[in-house]
Amino acid sequence: xxxYIFNIPHAIGVNVLKLLAQVGKxxxxxxxxxxxxxxxxxxxxxxxxxVIKIGYNSLPVIGLTAxxxxxxxxxxxxxxxxxxxxxxxxxxxxxxxxxxxLGPVIAGLMLAGRVSASISAEIATMKVTEQLDALITLSTxxxxxxxVPRVLAALLTLPILVLIADVIGVMGGFVVGTQSLGFIExxxxxxxxxxxxxxxxxxxxxxxxxxxxxxxxxxxxxxYNSTGGAQGVGRSTxxxxxxxxxxxLASNYILTSLVFNS
Amino acid sequence: xxxxxxxxxxxxxxxxxxxxxNDLNINITRNTSQVIIGGSxxxxxxxxxxxxxxxxxxxxxxxxxxxxxxxxxxxxINFYDKIGMLFxxxxxxxxxxxxxxxxxxxxxxxxxxxxxxxxxxxxxxGLDSSVINLYPSELSGGMQKRVALARAIxxxxxxxxxxxxxxGLDPIMADVINNLINEVIDKIGAxxxxxxxxxxxxxxxxxxxSMLYKGNIIWSGKPGEIERSDNxxxxxFIHGRSEGPIKINIKD
Numbered sequence: 001x002x003x004y005i006f007n008i009p010h011a012i013g014v015n016v017l018k019l020l021a022q023v024g025k026x027x028x029x030x031x032x033x034x035x036x037x038x039x040x041x042x043x044x045x046x047x048x049x050x051v052i053k054i055g056y057n058s059l060p061v062i063g064l065t066a067x068x069x070x071x072x073x074x075x076x077x078x079x080x081x082x083x084x085x086x087x088x089x090x091x092x093x094x095x096x097x098x099x100x101x102l103g104p105v106i107a108g109l110m111l112a113g114r115v116s117a118s119i120s121a122e123i124a125t126m127k128v129t130e131q132l133d134a135l136i137t138l139s140t141x142x143x144x145x146x147x148v149p150r151v152l153a154a155l156l157t158l159p160i161l162v163l164i165a166d167v168i169g170v171m172g173g174f175v176v177g178t179q180s181l182g183f184i185e186x187x188x189x190x191x192x193x194x195x196x197x198x199x200x201x202x203x204x205x206x207x208x209x210x211x212x213x214x215x216x217x218x219x220x221x222x223x224y225n226s227t228g229g230a231q232g233v234g235r236s237t238x239x240x241x242x243x244x245x246x247x248x249l250a251s252n253y254i255l256t257s258l259v260f261n262s
Numbered sequence: 263x264x265x266x267x268x269x270x271x272x273x274x275x276x277x278x279x280x281x282x283x284n285d286l287n288i289n290i291t292r293n294t295s296q297v298i299i300g301g302s303x304x305x306x307x308x309x310x311x312x313x314x315x316x317x318x319x320x321x322x323x324x325x326x327x328x329x330x331x332x333x334x335x336x337x338x339i340n341f342y343d344k345i346g347m348l349f350x351x352x353x354x355x356x357x358x359x360x361x362x363x364x365x366x367x368x369x370x371x372x373x374x375x376x377x378x379x380x381x382x383x384x385x386x387x388g389l390d391s392s393v394i395n396l397y398p399s400e401l402s403g404g405m406q407k408r409v410a411l412a413r414a415i416x417x418x419x420x421x422x423x424x425x426x427x428x429x430g431l432d433p434i435m436a437d438v439i440n441n442l443i444n445e446v447i448d449k450i451g452a453x454x455x456x457x458x459x460x461x462x463x464x465x466x467x468x469x470x471x472s473m474l475y476k477g478n479i480i481w482s483g484k485p486g487e488i489e490r491s492d493n494x495x496x497x498x499f500i501h502g503r504s505e506g507p508i509k510i511n512i513k514d
Contacts, residue, residue, distance in 0.1 A: 126355075133316050134353040138367040138413075139342040 029143075029221050033151060036144040046149040054115050054150070054216070055157030059164065061114060062107045066165035069102050070094055070172025078181050090183065091191035094173035099200045103166045104158075105252055108211030111158060112244035116219035119150055120240035123223025124233040132224070147224070151216040158212030159205040166204065203259045210255060211248050218244040267292040267421060267453045268313070273322035275308055275477075282308045283319070284477035295447055295454040297464045300474035301499065301508065306457035307350075309474070310423055313455075314347065326421075343367075346414030346452075350426040352406040354398040354413070360384070361394040364413045383412040386449065387442055404435040408442065415446050422447065424456040428463045440466045461500050473499065475508070 074094050081087045123146055126132050135142045170192060177183040219240045226236035268290035275283040282305040290296050300306050311317040313324055315336050324331045329339055336342065354363050361380035368376060381391045387408040398406055407427065414422060427443060428436035440463050447454050447467075458464055464471055465485045472482040473496050481493045488500060498506030 129351055130349045130353040131355055133311070133314075134347070134349055134355070136316060137314055137342055137345065137347040139340075140367070 025225065026221060029224070030217070032143050033147055033217070033220075036141065036148050037152065041144070043145055043149055046145065047153055050149045050153035051157055053118075054111070054153045055161060058111055058114055058157075058161060062110050062161050062165050063168050065106050065110050066098070066103060066169035067172035067175075069106055070098055070169035070174075071176040073097055073102065073169075074173035074176040074181065078177075087181075088191070090177055090181065091173065091188045092195040094177070095170055095192045095196050096200060098169035098173070099166050099196060099204050101204075101252075101256075103169055104162045104204045104207040104211060105248065106169075107158060107162045107165045107208065108215065108248040108252075109245055111154070111161075111212070111215045112218075112241055112248060115154065116215045116240045116244040117237045119216060119219030120223035120226075120237045121233055123147075123220060124226035124236045127224065127226055128229055128233060142224070147216075147220040150220055151213060154212035154216035155209055156212070158215070159208040162204055162208035163201070166201065199259075203255075206259065207252060207255050210251055214247045214251065215244050218247065264289065265292045266290065267327060268455070269323075269325040269328075270309075270313070271323045271325075273309070273312060273324065274320045275305070275312060275317065276320055282477055283312070283322075286322070286474075286478050288472060288479055288482075290453060290455060291470075292453050293451060294469040295444075295456070295467055297456045297458060297468035297471045298474055298479075299459060299461070299464050299471060299499065300457075301459060301510075304474045305477045306474055307425060310347075310425060310455070310457055314345070314423065315341075343417060344419055345421045345423065346417065346419035347423045348407070348410050348414045348425065348427055350429055352398070352403075352410035354406055354410055356398055359395050359397055360401070360409050363398065363409060364394075364416050366413065367417055379416065380412070383416050384409070386415065386446060387412045388438070404431055404438070407431065407435075407439055411439070411442060411446065415450060415452075418450045418452075420452055422452045422454045424454065424458075426458055426460075427456060428458065428460045433462075436460065436463060437466075439463075443467050461502075 074090050077090045077093045078087055081089055123132075126146070132142045132146075135145055174185075174188055174192070177188050178185050222236040222240040222243070226232045228235065266289050270286060270288045270290075273283050273286040274281075286305075286309065288298075298306055298309065308317060312319045313331075315331065315333060326339070326341060326344075329335050331341065355366070358366070361377050361384075364380040364383050365371075365376040368379060371379070377394065380394050384391055384394060389405065389408050389412070393401065393405065393409070398409070401409065411427075424443060427439050431439060443454065443456070444467055446452075454467070456464070456467060465488070468485045470482065471485055471488055472479045473493075474480070475495050481488075481491060481496045483491065488496060491497060491500075494507050498508050504510070
């Protein structure tokens with residue numbers, strides 16, 4: 001019985017220490033990344049390759065997701081709004097919802113699933129096959145060569161993807177609104193343009209840059225610190241996607257509070 | 263007095279409670295081919311990784327040309343520009359072509375110059391220049407090892423490391439790799455450190471063989487002397503007998 005009582009604080013202590021160790025490791029990795037970003041050399045070829053991989057190749061999946069999200073949002077707002085005769089707000093809410101929240105969050109989560117997993121698996125496999133060690137013996141810092149291009153590419157391309165997702169998402173709402181819910185096209189467009197302000201779009205783009213950083217950073221961190229062979233590659237991929245998704249949702253709340261409260 | 267390129271004194275490394283290297287001492291003479299043999303888990307790879315700075319030792323000093331190595335001195339003396347490493351699994355970069363792999367560490371040269379260097383090195387390892395635009399996944403295991411060897415010698419290093427160079431190859435290809443190692447060592451006049459448990463390979467490429475057991479060097483000598491060694495550990499290992507002083511823990 002006494003043993004059982006003492007086991008509880010022991011387990012709490014062990015887990016707190018593990019958490020602190022993890023925070024320490026992430027902080028060191030972050031510091032090394034920042035140092036490498038602001039000191040030469042920068043591998044531009046690798047950066048442009050990552051812009052294509054992370055940005056351009058993610059366009060179809062993010063575009064499709066945004067279109068259907070905009071469509072379903074219009075449908076839900078119409079159904080909800082009709083309970084108190086407020087169907088006319090569909091275009092406004094779709095525009096604000098997409099630009100402020102759903103555009104960046106959906107794009108961030110899709111990128112977490114698609115890109116964070118792929119980055120983590122790629123770097124973890126490189127670690128298992130000693131390619132990271134090979135980089136060091138070839139006078140190349142693996143963080144500079146692998147992590148910096150991926151993080152910069154995600155940081156810079158996700159805002160562009162979100163801008164495109166905003167347009168496609170609003171179009172999704174427009175298509176459903178005009179084709180299925182009976183809105184007049186000119187009215188829908190006018191309501192949309194009247195409600196959107198520059199701040200709405202900009203706040204979404206700021207969020208997108210932060211989410212892009214989170215997605216690539218988590219993918220790189222978990223891949224770089226993968227252990228345990230093929231199983232480790234799988235574990236690091238799962239950890240990358242889960243941690244990136246949670247951090248996106250948590251930071252979304254913090255950013256929304258900061259941007260709109262101020 | 264011997265001209266030492268590498269001096270390792272009292273090297274100690276543990277992972278948790280498991281001691282891997284236990285006050286290990288070894289000197290590597292310039293322009294010789296030193297082979298370190300030993301069973302799996304005796305610390306051969308850890309020893310090489312400590313020298314290369316891929317793993318930090320707990321205690322002990324590794325000196326290269328009388329300079330004690332640490333992360334700062336490795337940068338100061340451009341240590342990684344002076345060495346070449348052939349990894350056990352080749353460790354070629356999948357996303358790069360053969361010529362990009364070979365010339366990866368060579369900076370400030372034009373693409374055409376780099377391709378010329380790659381062709382020169384690929385010929386040195388007995389491959390045709392037609393492979394330089396292929397990707398590693400398009401090559402056989404033996405060809406990948408040769409490309410990795412070409413990458414290791416691309417900068418004409420002073421010190422070459424070979425980690426199990428013949429593992430996973432058929433006997434003929436293993437012999438080809440052994441001959442190539444001898445040839446490149448002669449051609450570029452480098453010092454070589456090879457870790458292996460392939461005795462045929464060890465005898466063929468070594469000027470000196472040392473046996474590692476339980477984290478320490480227990481025997482050193484010339485290839486011709488190893489057969490006559492009265493060390494029971496060496497005798498058991500080189501004849502591949504399960505009976506003897508080396509006990510295999512099945513759990514390991």
